[in-house]
Amino acid sequence: MSDLLDDPTPGQNAPEFTVSEISGEVKRTLESTFGRIRVRGEVGRVFKARSGHLYYDIKDDRNVLACTTWKGQVAGLSVVPEEGLEVIVTGRLTAFGAQSKYNMNVEEVAVAGQGALMALLEKRKKQLEAEGLFAPERKKPLPYLPGIIGVVTSPSGAVIRDILHRLRDRFPRKVLVWPVAVQGSNCAPEVTRAIEGFNRMTPGGALPRPDLIIVARGGGSIEDLWGFNEEIVARAAAASDIPLISAVGHETDTTLIDFVSDRRAPTPTAAAELAVPVRLDLLGWSENQGARLARAAGQAVQLRRQRLNDLSRALPRPETLLETPRQRLDQASDGLPRALTSVVQRRRVQLSEAAASLRPSTLRQLVAGRTDRLRNLSSRLSLRPIQQEIQRRQDRITQLGQRLDTVQRQRLDRQRQQLSAAGRQLEILSYKATLERGYAVVRSGQTVITTRAAAEKAGPLEIEFKDGRLDLGGAPAPAAKTGGGEASAAKPKASKPKAKPKSTPDDGEQGSLF
Structure with a gap:
């Protein structure tokens, strides 16, 4: 600053500054006076540029402070500023001389008090509920006995040990652990990647896809559990194709992931109990079902046997069924000789009556009558009608043959005339005839x-x-000969009317043939 006072303008007591000099001096004064500061206020307008930089305002009831968080600093924020949220920002004041403005470069954002956090949580909860992510009909049922269970939690905490111990006691299963940070700024993105990573696994692959996911964490304050209240975590849990159990905090702790998950467990140990049944209980139930099945089968057989016995008692004995038919057979066998004798006697009487009617005079009359009938039939069978029919048929064949000859001659004459006409037409259309003209x-x-x-x-x-x-x-080429004569005399010309001569063009030139 002393350098600026060395050369005052003659006649003037105040020194002169350039615009860049005064802007730089203001910037240095701001940065050296305030240094790293913390400011409390309500978040106003929030804008994220395409470059990744974050621009927003911190305001109170009278003034507004412009804030900037550069792209490389956004990933380190534990809380992303949202409009209406009361926060405490930490950073450095600086000036932007190109627009004569000052602002604050924010490196850390913290929510100002639990009341503000609860207000933000309630706002996000209403937003997700309005989108239908809490609807009961979209929740998937848990598998009864999953083959592989994926656990999203910290690998070094007591939570994973409690889950593994409980699973080992109830029903041992294969467990895939995806290690994540369960609090702090890295919690939300790591949990989101874990849920999406489990869903992207291939079923039956080298690292098989889990049948069930457990997102677990021990108890803590609302700030410690805030990573599970982030919107990206809630949306990842809602979009999971694998059934998901939320076991974040203790029974009194509630986070957004609890509302979008398919099932909420009050503790991580309770999540393991929800995931698998008790193996001994399942074995006892299976044995009980087997015993019930055996008893039911035995009772069914006993009931069928009793029913068969009851039906068999209602049926008559075989001897009783055969008594009546046997009596009828005996009666029929006793009456058969008498019936045969009676039939033979009746037939003998009929034969005697027929023989008595056949006298010699009657036979002669019968033969004479048959002889007369045969004579009449032979006279009717004369050859003359047959010969007449044959002659009539021959006359008919002769007439048909004459008609056929006549029709054939007429057809040949007609085709011959058509052939002659086609030949004459061919000669008319031939270019040789054109040469003749x-x-x-x-x-x-x-x-x-x-x-x-x-x-x-x-x-x-x-x-x-x-x-x-x-x-x-x-020299002129000789005319084409056919059998020693001229081309024009090679074929006899068919009688035809002479074509009318074409008119000669006015210019005396020969016309085109085509």
Whole structure:
């Protein structure tokens, strides 16, 4: 400061400062005068920037103090500032010359009194309850006998020993311990990671996934148990797919994790009792059930036997059932000889009566009548009607054959006419007929030239007329022969009407064939 007073402006008693000089001097004065201080007040506006820095206000009924916690300092805060919470902040005052403001760089935040903590707890509880995380219908039932139990607690405390001892006494089970800090600033994030880590394990893997999770801690003050009141812990417990038992504190202690867990135990020892049944009780129950099953089976057999005996007494004896049929059989066997004798006598009488009716005169009359009937039938069986039917059928076949020949000839004539018409149409559409009418075809090799531009670009040209081909620059090519005659005489021309001559273009040039 003395350096600033060395060169005063002539005629002026007060020295001159630059803006940076005065801002730096104010900052040094603030930092050297106050140093590390603690301030009590109510948290106002809270804003977390994308960079991770935390900006908030501490206020009382008259003034506001701007506070900043840098990204690297946020993880060390035991309590994250929330609007409306009364806290005590610890840090250093500094100035920000670019905006002519001063603020406090906060390194530690503590809740100011148990009343403020309870108010914050009640606020979080209402928020989570409004979201439905406390609803009974979302709580999962505990497995009756879990194979593996995951315990989230401190590995060095008495809690884990109490749980293991109680499990060993009741029903020994495999236990996976996830060590965490059970108080302080690291408590909430470590417990959250433990619950999520157990849920991410693969069932049946190298490190198998637990069937049940116990989050346990011994008793303490509300500040000591505050890590289990954090929102991230409550949400992790609510999102757990594995059934979770909360055993934080003693029976009178209540934390947020107790409300979102599937079951709350008053103590860690009680959590172990809820997790597994008593092995001896289970064995006794199994033996009791086995005895009851044996007794029930014996009683069922005895009842069925008694019922069978009762039914058997109601049935008649076999001898009684056979007495009546046996009597009927004896009666039928006694009456059989008499019935046979009677039938034979009756048949003999009938035969004698039939023999008496067969006299010789009657036989002759019967034979004569049958002979006359046979003669009448033979006269009716003449061959003449059959011959007439055969002749009629032959006449019919002859008529059908004549009709078939007529139809075949007509069909052949019709097809022959169609073939002739198609041949004439083919000759009309052939380009040879077009040549007969005075046209010519211009080629270059195997390519037909149709335009002047194509002719200028092509090589040697060849022109085909009706009587032969001409090479431009060579002698006319001989006309194609077929059997010693000209191409035009190779095939007999079918009689057809002459095509009308096409009109000649006005410019005198030959028209295109295609």
